[in-house]
Amino acid sequence: MKQICDVCAWGFLILVTFLLRGEAAMNCAKFINHLMQEFPVDYPEDRYYLRCTDKRCLLHVFLEKDFFSAKRICTQLTAELWIPRPGERIGYDMWIGIVGIQMNKDDMELAWGTANLEVLNEENWAALEPHHHANATCAIAKVSEKGRWVTQNCKRQFFFTCSFDLNPKPIN
Structure with missing residues (x-):
């Protein structure tokens, strides 16, 4: 199951990077990768939602803390x-x-x-x-x-x- 989760995580990062493009996307992808390493989840696309502009990113975290x-x-x-x-x-x-x-x-x-x-x-x-x-x-x-x-x-x-x-x- 963990291997499937890792594949989902990397697929999600590639998708985010492709959609956002450029340096901003690379920085945002690094943040999500770090978060997923610390708090692994089965379906990261359901737990983390990222919105970026040229200057700022908002990472919505759907984990109750x-x-x-x-x-x-x-x-x-x-x-x-x-x-x-x-x-x-x-x-x-x-x-x-x-x-x-x-x-x-x-x-x-x-x-x-x-x-x-x-x-x-x-x-x-x-x-x-x-x-x-x-x-x-x-x-x-x-x-x-x-x-x-x-x-x-x-x-x-x-x-x-x-x-x-x-x-x-x-x-x-």
Whole structure:
């Protein structure tokens, strides 16, 4: 069965490379190959969906993981959890790269930022969000809220999307 899976995986990579063409496709194919080595699946075309432009790729991962596992997987791919912009359509509830940090131990108020601890440039919270609850310090984009953000317990499991630049900025 593993050999059949390996054949499917390579066939999938060749198809992705052919469809996307160019340097962008080669970079994206490397990311998917790495992901499939770490999380082998019988039908990779049903678990990973890749969309690339000249500058960025979105890798939709249809494996349910808790927030920290999803973040770790994206980080291993030199990516980050995707934060959809307001108005972008999503097809399923998914982790996004937003976390709440408790500012002081006596207050339930959370400061919300990216999973990389950067300030949010824009917000897209659903009505009555974000909740101020100690067990809900992560966020999902929720289909029933038209992609708006909803706080969630980080231990719950959802699909996720990794976003990565094809031409990352050099580190100084």
